[in-house]
Every structure is written in structure tokens, then in C-alpha cells.
Amino acid sequence: MIIIEECYSLKSYNTFGLPARARFFAEAGTVEDLRTIVNVFCNDPKPKLILGGGSNLLFTDDFDGVVIFPDLKGNEIISQTPDDVYVKAYAGENWDNFVAYCVSQNWGGLENLSLIPGNVGACPIQNIGAYGVEAKDCIDKVDVINLKNGEIRQFTNAECKFGYRDSIFKREAKDQYIVTAVTFKLSKHPVCQTKYADVNEELKKFPEVNLASIRQAIINIRERKLPAPEKFGNAGSFFKNPVVSMNIFNNIKAEYPNVPSYPVNEHNIKIPAAWLIQTCGWKGKREGNVGTHETQPLVIINYGGATGSEIFGFAQKIQQSVLSQMGIELEMEVNIIS
Ligand code: EPU
16 A cells, blocks of 8 residues: 655654654555655655664754655565575564564574664664674675666675675665665574673573573663663664774773773774763763763753754764864764755
8 A cells, every 4th residue: 555645744753753744755565565656756856765663863854855664564484494594574574573573483693683673674774783793694685676766676695785884775875775675594593692791691680591581681781771762762872883093092091091992903993982972971961852861871862842953963062072072083873864
């Protein structure tokens, strides 16, 4: 079924809860309907926005273009070997419901990505990641529709050019495709990833380590640390963890001997943005209706009634402060839609 609306409120379609409106809003329930929508709008010069769970977006204004909402549901096994299962999930599936389903089948790979907000279709775009695992570790293929001509194609894992919170869909192929489905290669003999200190600690509360206990441990950690979007509007981590040169890192370490870090390669090192933001005095800071979360300052919160441009302005202040105090430019992870 195809639904096309005009001047449509996106308030319930973005986890910041911002009352932005779309000039046109087009929703499709099947891949064929989605192709029809693409054919209707492909020669229209208005900007297009593909909306998933709306959990990584900040509308600074109304969207004077066409919002396309692929409401494609379900999943199916494509093939199996004695060791692996290839399962295709459609773009409109809720991410965490799909992770729960995989865990219930004892298919390993996605359990560390439990409780990440959003839909399946968004997972390859920014290569979602948490607790030592990234979506790219399990993605086999990504099915897409070309927004210019409605053609269908598949990207292999390598063609997606995945990086840390990055893929071809944020670079060369930005705004060119709609993801319709993602095929995951999951293990029938799961190996649990418990290297992350927080996860290891939480798992001690469970009698055994298996996919279900890892999932529950991660749900517990996330519920403690991260604000639920239903309570306070937010889009998870607002900034990426910056990768800096050893020079910059050593300068910071001279002043802050306890600076946390993760090695990237022999020349570069990652510093948690949360630490930079906290050290610059922004942890739990609130200005009007906007603030950083008390236990994870990487998350910016709409305490109610904030506008997108207020949130954007607050984020820019954090960027300026970290730049002037630490000499590091924080990159926004959230997509700014203006
Ligand atoms: N930290 C502080 N102060 C704080 C919180 C954290 O200094 O108040 C420092 C600590 O040194 C801590 C480090 O930051 O060890 C890392 O914190 P955390 O484990 O919470 O992870 P993160 O690097 O801040 C990333 C992802 C999260 C993901 C977690 C868990 C990014 C941008 N964010 O956050 O992803 O859940 O790891 O693996 O990579 C998201 O993308 O929306 C998201 C929530």
C-alpha cells in the first residue's frame, strides 16, 4: 500500500521528538510500492530524505522535500550451511526486535548490538556499533533501490566500504539509494564477544554466558547509562569518538595523565568524546530545554519543547569548547537535516 501525505508532522518519526513537517511524506509497504514512489518523485528536484527509525536525525527546520518511509517488514532465511545462517531482514523491521529474534534462534553475531534504537534499514548506513561489535561484522549484502531510476541492486559487504560509523552510503553513494533489506551472516556456533569491561562485569550476575545473557547484560548496561527516547528526546551518541595523532594525544596526556584511549594504529589513537566533553565541563550541563545526559555526556537531550536549532546551537557550543580547550574537532554523528 502507498500513502502520500502533504505537510506531514514528523514528530513521532524522530527520537528527538521535534515537531518538524515534511512537504511530502510517502510511505510504502512493499519493495514494488517503494519503486512506484521513486518513479513518481525521481524527476522532482525537491530533496529526498529516507526515514528509518529517525533515531539519528536532527531536524533544524521543516523539511521542504519528500520524506520516503520504507515500511517493509519481515525476515527470511536465504540459505544455510552447517555453520552459518544467511537471514534477510527488511528495512522497516525494528532493529532490536530483529536482534531479539536472532538471539531466540541461537544465531550469534548481533547480540552485542541489543537495544540500539532504529530500524534494520539504517544499520548499514552508519555501520552501527557497540560493545566491541559493529554491524559490518555480520552484514553479507545490502539490497537497495536507486533513487534516480528505481533500479534494484545489491551491495556486497566489501562494496559498502564500511568504517567506524561510516559506509559508502554516507560518502560517494550519499542520498542515492534506499536500503530495502539487509542480509546477515550469523553463526550457528556463536562465539560470545565479552572483551568489553562493562559487559564482562555485568555478565558476572548471570549463571552462564550465552547469547541470551549477553543480550540481557547489554540491555541492563544501556538502560542504566543511556536515556530512553520515550522519556527524553535524544539520538544516542551525538558525536563520534575522535581519532587523533599521537602528537595531539601526547600533548593532552601531559596535562591529563589519565586520559582514556583506544589504539587505532601506530600513528593514531581514539579518545572517547564523552571524556573530552566531560573534561571541558559539559557533563550534565543544561541550557534551557537542552542538555547533556548526566551519565553519558555524549548524548544530547531534549528536555521538552526544544527546537532543532537550539539543540544544534548547543552541540556547536560543545564543539567550540572542546576545540579551544583540547585542540580537537568533534564530528557530529547525528545527521543534521535543514
Ligand atoms: N566517559 C567519560 N565520562 C562519561 C562517560 C564515559 O569520560 O560520563 C569515557 C570513559 O573513559 C569511558 C569511555 O568514555 O570508558 C567510553 O564510554 P562508553 O563505554 O559509554 O562508550 P562511548 O565510546 O562513549 C560508544 C558508542 C555508543 C555505544 C558505546 C558502547 C560512539 C560514538 N558511541 O560510546 O554508541 O553504545 O560505545 O559500546 O562510538 C550511539 O552510537 O548512539 C551509541 C550510543
